[in-house]
Amino acid sequence: MLDFNPFHLVMGPARLVFCLMSSLYLSILILMHPRVNIVTMRVAGLAEALIGFWNVVNFLMCPAIRWWNGVLHILLVVISGYVFILSYARNLKD
Numbered sequence: 001m002l003d004f005n006p007f008h009l010v011m012g013p014a015r016l017v018f019c020l021m022s023s024l025y026l027s028i029l030i031l032m033h034p035r036v037n038i039v040t041m042r043v044a045g046l047a048e049a050l051i052g053f054w055n056v057v058n059f060l061m062c063p064a065i066r067w068w069n070g071v072l073h074i075l076l077v078v079i080s081g082y083v084f085i086l087s088y089a090r091n092l093k094d
Contacts, residue, residue, distance in 0.1 A: 041084075049081050
């Protein structure tokens, strides 16, 4: 059974999971967009997009078992893809 208590987000094992925390770090990069290192945005966006994409593919292979894992990683793929595209869009404007 899923438990959406916010206390578990702060004090539970979710703060140690790479995929959940990398979405948070990428969101911070998006909020600080003009003042961040462009190489950091590209590397983080690409690496986390690949990790998220791999986990979504695992979800598609066996959705009955890993459906919640796939739902969480769809968010990671969307955010990291946006960061990766945003890093190139910034470079095109300059």
